Amino acid sequence: MSHAASPRFDAELLARHDRPGPRYTSYPTAPQFSPDFGEGDLRAAIARSNEEPLPRALSLYVHVPFCTSPCFYCGCNRVITRDLVRGPAYRRRLEREVDLIAPLFDADREVVQLHFGGGTPNFLGNDEIAAFVGQLRSRFRFGDVRHADLSIEIDPRHADAATLRGLRGIGFNRISLGVQDFDPVVQQAVNRLQGEPETRAVVEAARALGMRSINLDLIYGLPRQTAEGFGRTLDQVIAMRPDRIAVYAYAHLPQMFRAQQRIDPSELPTPADKIALLGLAVERLLAAGYVYIGMDHFALPFDELAVARRKGGLHRNFMGYTTHADTDLVGIGASAISRIADAYAQNPRDLPDWEAAVDAGRLPVWRGLVLGEDDLLRADLIQELMCDGEVDFVELGRRHGVDALGLLREAAPKLDALARDGMVQRNVDTVRVTDRGRLLMRVVAACFDRYLAPATA
Numbered sequence: 001m002s003h004a005a006s007p008r009f010d011a012e013l014l015a016r017h018d019r020p021g022p023r024y025t026s027y028p029t030a031p032q033f034s035p036d037f038g039e040g041d042l043r044a045a046i047a048r049s050n051e052e053p054l055p056r057a058l059s060l061y062v063h064v065p066f067c068t069s070p071c072f073y074c075g076c077n078r079v080i081t082r083d084l085v086r087g088p089a090y091r092r093r094l095e096r097e098v099d100l101i102a103p104l105f106d107a108d109r110e111v112v113q114l115h116f117g118g119g120t121p122n123f124l125g126n127d128e129i130a131a132f133v134g135q136l137r138s139r140f141r142f143g144d145v146r147h148a149d150l151s152i153e154i155d156p157r158h159a160d161a162a163t164l165r166g167l168r169g170i171g172f173n174r175i176s177l178g179v180q181d182f183d184p185v186v187q188q189a190v191n192r193l194q195g196e197p198e199t200r201a202v203v204e205a206a207r208a209l210g211m212r213s214i215n216l217d218l219i220y221g222l223p224r225q226t227a228e229g230f231g232r233t234l235d236q237v238i239a240m241r242p243d244r245i246a247v248y249a250y251a252h253l254p255q256m257f258r259a260q261q262r263i264d265p266s267e268l269p270t271p272a273d274k275i276a277l278l279g280l281a282v283e284r285l286l287a288a289g290y291v292y293i294g295m296d297h298f299a300l301p302f303d304e305l306a307v308a309r310r311k312g313g314l315h316r317n318f319m320g321y322t323t324h325a326d327t328d329l330v331g332i333g334a335s336a337i338s339r340i341a342d343a344y345a346q347n348p349r350d351l352p353d354w355e356a357a358v359d360a361g362r363l364p365v366w367r368g369l370v371l372g373e374d375d376l377l378r379a380d381l382i383q384e385l386m387c388d389g390e391v392d393f394v395e396l397g398r399r400h401g402v403d404a405l406g407l408l409r410e411a412a413p414k415l416d417a418l419a420r421d422g423m424v425q426r427n428v429d430t431v432r433v434t435d436r437g438r439l440l441m442r443v444v445a446a447c448f449d450r451y452l453a454p455a456t457a
């Protein structure tokens with residue numbers, strides 16, 4: 001199958017096609033969510049999800065927005081504070097939200113995935129996290145610990161071996177660490193000073209504790225980044241042998257993300273240098289035996305994601321790639337997004353709004369969307385493209401009880417433009433992303449996005 005091969009890096013192709021655009025952790029994407037979607041709509045979606053013939057498993061996402069200092073490249077929803085007392089107060093509200101939402105799900109629905117993201121989840125401290133996970137376990141039915149994924153994003157600057165031991169004791173079996181770049185010059189420019197030894201200590205502690213998966217995040221395109229410095233970072237990261245490595249592009253959008261205004265644009269690499277940094281990462285990671293999963297993610301060949309990629313069992317949701325099929329995702333905490341039955345619901349992004357809703361005993365819904373038939377069809381199509389690199393439109397149509405070939409015909413002019421550059425192969429009823437197109441997967445997916453501005457292909 002096509003996806004077993006490695007992506008082919010072509011700087012010229014990337015320069016022409018790579019534009020900021022959706023990453024399709026959802027379709028439709030979050031900007032399409034409407035404030036008309038409210039608490040009643042979320043309750044109705046949960047009720048519909050309970051009516052499935054077989055109880056559908058649940059994934060839980062918990063957002064912890066606090067960080068103690070701002071990284072200047074950050075585009076996350078976070079609140080900068082050194083006031084650790086905010087942790088327990090936040091945890092109590094998380095528990096209130098769980099008390100509101102958990103009873104709405106049928107009791108036989110099993111939690112197979114729990115993820116803490118942020119912000120910095122370990123801002124909470126292990127006692128708070130343990131108390132909250134305990135409450136989650138009392139309100140939801142958790143599956144067998146051997147199969148459930150409990151994962152948490154960790155800031156290594158605020159964690160040590162004892163922290164990791166505590167988290168393992170709570171049940172966490174996967175961790176994800178931000179690295180970005182170990183080059184001190186870059187770290188100064190982005191206000192994130194984090195030594196390689198402290199990061200390695202956390203990785204080694206996690207491995208010694210038998211954590212099932214360790215992920216490290218890198219970013220290319222940061223100020224003062226050079227091929228030499230980033231190359232060194234790649235070597236250091238590869239030497240730690242994490243199961244998974246994500247390599248994200250930095251997008252400089254200072255109007256959208258205030259923290260980025262503190263980055264000096266004259267220190268950013270040129271577009272060509274930025275692409276070369278990606279090329280360096282792809283080359284080094286593949287040479288070190290990592291497999292490209294898709295959308296910035298690499299994994300060791302026997303990591304579950306790599307196995308799922310080969311066998312066709314890969315899925316994608318707001319948390320990225322996963323092996324868990326067909327779960328309903330329940331987002332808890334400020335800004336968290338849920339995907340339940342045929343609906344998306346997002347909690348208020350601003351902390352005071354989320355707090356006010358929870359304090360008033362309301363399900364905190366800011367905006368959302370019930371997917372129509374066309375949305376569901378396109379969501380399935382984009383998911384398949386992102387995970388398998390190939391879509392059979394006859395099969396897709398059969399699953400939805402419609403003729404899906406119309407979608408292929410509609411996207412044909414855009415797809416053919418990409419085909420001329422060797423990025424896709426379009427046949428009468430299939431589309432396949434080639435090795436040349438794999439690093440530009442989201443550009444291919446965008447051909448099927450009904451909400452994007454009309455054709456520029």
Ligand code: SF4
Nearest residue numbers: 067070071074076119
């Ligand atoms: S990058 Fe992570 S740690 Fe840094 S400010 Fe953003 S959320 Fe916090």
